[in-house]
Amino acid sequence: MGSSSGFHHADHANYASILSKEETLEQLLLSYEALSDDQTNWVCNLSNASSLIWHAYKSLGVNVNWAGFYVSHGNEKDTLILGPFQGKVACQTIQFGKGVCGTAASKKETQVVHDVNKYPGHIACDGETKSEIVVPIISNDGITLAVIDIDCLDYKGFDEVDKKFLERLGNLINKSCTFK
Amino acid sequence: MGSSSGFHHADHANYASILSKEETLEQLLLSYEALSDDQTNWVCNLSNASSLIWHAYKSLGVNVNWAGFYVSHGNEKDTLILGPFQGKVACQTIQFGKGVCGTAASKKETQVVHDVNKYPGHIACDGETKSEIVVPIISNDGITLAVIDIDCLDYKGFDEVDKKFLERLGNLINKSCTFK
Structure with a gap:
């Protein structure tokens, strides 16, 4: 779908x-x-995925202030490192088990957080964030490859519908990407 | 500078x-x-750099619609592949020598383009882009590691001042990052 068809990336x-x-x-x-x-x-794929997520939520009127990824592959064991994202500057590393991202990564379970200030050990990359969803991307061998992280300026920004679709996105990312 | 000091990333x-x-x-x-x-x-570093560039230009009132990177390392020879960015979805790969990015990468020279439609072989990832600056990031060995790419919705979005500062950013990126 190049520019000659009138449809751009x-x-x-x-x-x-x-x-x-x-x-x-x-x-x-x-x-x-x-x-x-x-x-x-x-x-390449996570960079475009960040853009798709950001613009999808903006079009829905959800007040997202950050949408992107932390990845675990190729780094110190049990450390997530900042991957591609859209939004303001973010924390570079997060330990497994720490905060919303680290908990999703270590428990391998999606975290839907209606109020981040009530989340034990919440790590504030942006003091304005009110709610958050973090979805782990799990390899076929059961390893946490990365997490999808989306922050919202309003409370209760995300629900079970977001969880369902973002977990499907996580599965697509596992199938389509070589993490090396 | 953690959240305890009141300053967030x-x-x-x-x-x-x-x-x-x-x-x-x-x-x-x-x-x-x-x-x-x-x-x-x-x-990690190019993801945060994309955010810094995006928000710097927005604060200056420059109508940027894309700010990010294409990288050459670790890929097919003479091909740039999409790296971290802010903005709408982008073309995944660009051949060296093709379009504004490919020309900056192969000539190892910054391209300041006041009107992309007058640029021979311009590759339109977004049909709304009017002007563009692309700055190559060159290794100590003289290899093109990546390019900084910023697009603007207005003509003549960038000038020699942008070139000077973005080339300094390119040097900082070469010094600070391990591309592997």
Whole structure:
């Protein structure tokens, strides 16, 4: 889908405002599948995935202030390191088990946090964040490869619908990317 | 500078609106140096650098629609692959010598393009882009490691001042990052 067809890569980040949440997140998954077709480079794919997530939530009117990834591969054992994202500058490293990201990574369970200030050991990269969802990306061998992290300026920004679709995105990322 | 001091990582992306262009871009360089201190992971550092660039230009009132990196390391020879960025979804790969990014990478010279539609062989990832600056990041051995790429929705978005500061950023990135 090159520019000659009139469709540009950037158009994947355009979501119609009339779509329901489920329709928007389904479009996100379809766009990710199209963009990662024939592309296994994890940095490339997670960079575009960050953009898809950011623009999907903006189109839904969710007040996201950060959307991106922390990755575990290739680094010190049990440390997450900052990956591609959209939003303001972020903490570079997070220990497994610490905060929302570290807990999702070590427990291998999605964390939906309605109020980050009530979360034990919350790590504030941005003092304005009110709620957060973190979804672990698990390899076929059961290893935490990375986490999807989205922050919101409002309380209760995310729910079980987000969890369901973002876990599907995590599965697509595991299938499409070579983490090396 | 953890959250206990009241200063969060995200605050690096806050630039005062009263600053001149030179002061804002100088602050960008200082923030990059602080953030890359003790951190050599190129994905982590380029992800935060994308955020610093994006928010610096937004604070200056420059209508940027994309700010980020294409990298050459670890990939097929003479191919750039998409790295961390802020903005809409982007083309995954660019051949050396093709378009503004590929030309900066192969000539190892910054390209300041006032009107992308007049640039021979321009690759449109986003049909709305009007002007662009691309700065190569060159290793100590003279190899193109990556390029800094910033797009603008207005004509003549960038000039020699941007070139000067972004080339300094490119040097800092070469010194601080291990591309492997």
